[in-house]
Amino acid sequence: MKILVCVKQVPGSNNVEVDPVTGVLKRSGIPSKINPYDLYAIETALTLAERFGGTVQTLTMGPPQAKAVILETVCMGASHGTVLTDRKFAGADVLATAYTISQGIRKCGDFDLILCGKQTTDGDTAQVGAEVAEYLALPNVSNVLSIEDCREGKLFLTASLDDRIVTQSVRLPCLISVDGDINTPRLPSYKIRKSLKEEDAVRFLTFADFDDQDPDHYGLTGSATQVERIFPPEKVAQKHTLQGDAAQQADQLYRLLLDKKML
Amino acid sequence: MYSKVTAADIAALQAIVGEQDVLTGEAINPDYAHDELGGVSQMPEVLVRVHSTEEISKIMRLAYARTIPVTVRGSGTGLVGAAVPIHGGILLETTKMNKILRLDEHNLTVTVQPGVLLMELAAFAEEHDFLYPPDPGEKSATIGGNISTNAGGMRAVKYGVTRDYVRSLTVVLPNGEIQTFGAAVAKNSSGYSLKDLIIGSEGTLAIICEAVLKLVPLPKVSVSLLVPFPDMKSAIEAVPHIIRSKVTPTAIEYMSRDTILFSESYLGKRFPDTKNDAYILLTFDGNTQTQVDTDMSVVADLCLQLGALDAYIVDTEERKKSVWSARGAFLEAIKASTTEMDECDVVVPGNQVDTFIKFTHELAAEFQVRIPSFGHAGDGNLHVYICRDALSDADWETTKAAIFDRMYAKSVELGGLVSGEHGIGYAKREFMKRQYGPTPVALMQGIKRVFDEKNILNPGKVCF
Numbered sequence: 001m002k003i004l005v006c007v008k009q010v011p012g013s014n015n016v017e018v019d020p021v022t023g024v025l026k027r028s029g030i031p032s033k034i035n036p037y038d039l040y041a042i043e044t045a046l047t048l049a050e051r052f053g054g055t056v057q058t059l060t061m062g063p064p065q066a067k068a069v070i071l072e073t074v075c076m077g078a079s080h081g082t083v084l085t086d087r088k089f090a091g092a093d094v095l096a097t098a099y100t101i102s103q104g105i106r107k108c109g110d111f112d113l114i115l116c117g118k119q120t121t122d123g124d125t126a127q128v129g130a131e132v133a134e135y136l137a138l139p140n141v142s143n144v145l146s147i148e149d150c151r152e153g154k155l156f157l158t159a160s161l162d163d164r165i166v167t168q169s170v171r172l173p174c175l176i177s178v179d180g181d182i183n184t185p186r187l188p189s190y191k192i193r194k195s196l197k198e199e200d201a202v203r204f205l206t207f208a209d210f211d212d213q214d215p216d217h218y219g220l221t222g223s224a225t226q227v228e229r230i231f232p233p234e235k236v237a238q239k240h241t242l243q244g245d246a247a248q249q250a251d252q253l254y255r256l257l258l259d260k261k262m263l
Numbered sequence: 264m265y266s267k268v269t270a271a272d273i274a275a276l277q278a279i280v281g282e283q284d285v286l287t288g289e290a291i292n293p294d295y296a297h298d299e300l301g302g303v304s305q306m307p308e309v310l311v312r313v314h315s316t317e318e319i320s321k322i323m324r325l326a327y328a329r330t331i332p333v334t335v336r337g338s339g340t341g342l343v344g345a346a347v348p349i350h351g352g353i354l355l356e357t358t359k360m361n362k363i364l365r366l367d368e369h370n371l372t373v374t375v376q377p378g379v380l381l382m383e384l385a386a387f388a389e390e391h392d393f394l395y396p397p398d399p400g401e402k403s404a405t406i407g408g409n410i411s412t413n414a415g416g417m418r419a420v421k422y423g424v425t426r427d428y429v430r431s432l433t434v435v436l437p438n439g440e441i442q443t444f445g446a447a448v449a450k451n452s453s454g455y456s457l458k459d460l461i462i463g464s465e466g467t468l469a470i471i472c473e474a475v476l477k478l479v480p481l482p483k484v485s486v487s488l489l490v491p492f493p494d495m496k497s498a499i500e501a502v503p504h505i506i507r508s509k510v511t512p513t514a515i516e517y518m519s520r521d522t523i524l525f526s527e528s529y530l531g532k533r534f535p536d537t538k539n540d541a542y543i544l545l546t547f548d549g550n551t552q553t554q555v556d557t558d559m560s561v562v563a564d565l566c567l568q569l570g571a572l573d574a575y576i577v578d579t580e581e582r583k584k585s586v587w588s589a590r591g592a593f594l595e596a597i598k599a600s601t602t603e604m605d606e607c608d609v610v611v612p613g614n615q616v617d618t619f620i621k622f623t624h625e626l627a628a629e630f631q632v633r634i635p636s637f638g639h640a641g642d643g644n645l646h647v648y649i650c651r652d653a654l655s656d657a658d659w660e661t662t663k664a665a666i667f668d669r670m671y672a673k674s675v676e677l678g679g680l681v682s683g684e685h686g687i688g689y690a691k692r693e694f695m696k697r698q699y700g701p702t703p704v705a706l707m708q709g710i711k712r713v714f715d716e717k718n719i720l721n722p723g724k725v726c727f
Contacts, residue, residue, distance in 0.1 A: 187582060189576075190567075191573045
């Protein structure tokens with residue numbers, strides 16, 4: 001099975017501040033990392049390849065320094081990866097991003113399975129995976145919780161539809177987005193990091209490599225939406241004091257946790 | 264002999280702390296009869312929850328006048344029965360004295376009440392860009408308890424233990440007198456260090472009411488390495504080489520596959536790697552990524568030369584959580600894997616860790632019991648657990664006693680000590696006395712008598 005995992009480089013801290021004047025994320029001086037949700041997709045891909053045989057490669061879109069996340073996926077066990085990078089891709093919204101990625105995937109070859117994380121920790125839209133599937137005319141399943149089997153050209157999997165769980169089969173090739181917390185991603189290997197040759201591990205594709213040479217389909221001009229304002233979400237801290245004796249408080253706490261869907 | 268707590272005493276205690284914080288009889292939760300480890304259990308006659316130094320002072324004046332024993336308790340997370348009121352009397356709980364009083368950014372100190380939890384202090388320090396380095400595994404322990412046992416923890420390799428971070432202590436003496444020992448100063452050559460006598464005295468000399476603790480600037484970068492080895496022998500043997508490399512990791516922990524699997528089943532969460540029999544977990548911290556990467560690479564290369572199968576990089580919040588949450592749950596996980604257990608917290612010279620671990624494996628085979636262990640490979644402090652599993656009451660007592668005898672004798676032979684960080688309390692007194700012999704024990708008893716001539720403060724612990 002030939003598997004491709006889409007990954008993204010995001011700010012290394014979960015507490016990135018938004019400049020209240022410009023609405024831009026304050027990224028300077030903040031280290032980057034692989035989007036944590038993508039790690040579950042990488043682990044899923046590597047486990048599938050170990051179980052059913054196959055190869056795993058990765059792909060990202062971003063500035064040239066985004067190669068760091070590709071190298072990290074190689075340290076986790078991917079064979080190699082591709083960075084889609086071009087100034088023409090800058091400022092892309094989810095639609096233009098999905099289109100660019102779909103163009104890039106076409107140049108990377110044919111895959112039986114494309115895996116994405118559920119969402120990113122910086123954009124949080126959870127739309128790119130499904131849109132890439134649409135552009136590539138592939139069947140798509142989101143919020144995948146587990147993959148039970150792969151046989152007869154199909155994946156047998158379980159996915160969450162928020163209020164219910166579905167078990168289904170989906171024919172290959174397909175694109176699936178896996179839910180967060182469905183496995184424990186393996187750690188990057190220092191041994192691989194020490195031995196890898198960067199030129200073998202990462203390749204770069206630019207606008208010039210793509211089939212669609214219309215610049216209006218990419219970046220800011222290819223975007224259907226424009227960001228008007230970014231602002232940090234309001235932080236609400238509520239204090240709720242339970243009253244009554246121990247049994248009454250325990251009962252109230254139980255109902256509270258049940259209401260919040262924590263039980 | 265001690266006086267029993269009377270109705271008049273209860274009324275006096277209620278007048279001091281308020282009626283709602285004086286509990287007797289069935290109103291006292293049975294958990295107050297013991298700490299986190301079995302073996303010793305006794306309910307207090309009265310449980311008193313205190314709110315201030317002045318209240319503690321008044322209670323001690325009453326207890327001193329009436330010769331009532333007083334045992335201090337924090338979160339009750341101790342492992343040697345130190346907070347068990349074996350003579351009944353008053354159990355004085357400090358968890359309501361849980362305020363962080365002052366942060367002094369000029370002198371790099373923080374002033375806290377004894378009931379502040381370690382995790383609260385750690386989070387507070389971090390919010391202000393500081394680090395409180397002592398890092399015992401039990402984060403819900405109180406600072407008062409940490410000081411009372413001179414708790415160590417995982418960062419001891421680089422940063423030392425609780426004692427190294429206590430600048431001064433305000434205490435109430437057994438007669439009710441309030442005193443401050445030490446000061447918020449970096450140097451002190453002024454007579455005997457009474458502050459240092461209180462640290463590690465397990466509530467037998469005075470009651471800690473306020474502590475001024477030293478902080479350090481928060482290192483900006485921290486990376487861990489999880490290093491798999493084919494067996495425990497090669498893992499442990501690598502540690503002295505790491506220490507000799509002159510790179511100082513913050514922590515060097517060892518863990519076996521068995522212990523990791525207990526933790527997986529206890530937490531219901533998979534560990535990132537369980538393919539190998541033994542692991543060393545190291546942390547490096549510093550102010551630049553380059554410096555930390557260099558340190559990490561030196562140690563990773565060294566481990567690979569010494570037979571490590573790889574070195575996994577633990578560099579993001581998510582990865583640290585996946586590894587360290589398992590490490591933090593080892594004690595509870597082993598506990599959940601058996602019917603009952605008892606522990607040995609010996610500390611041996613760093614180069615004897617391997618010998619001691621091997622010895623515990625031999626004992627496990629000889630006595631046909633499970634003896635899992637984990638611990639601080641970098642500082643020689645081991646946590647070894649004897650699991651009861653299906654043993655009968657009688658077999659458990661005899662087997663446990665025989666294994667403890669052998670383990671403590673081995674630690675003495677290797678130049679070690681009875682306890683690295685959990686304390687002596689009630690459970691380890693005989694082992695300590697046996698190791699130290701009469702003169703050191705008599706000196707300890709003499710110190711106790713000077714502080715507490717009526718022997719009312721946590722009687723029957725440590726050296727008696």
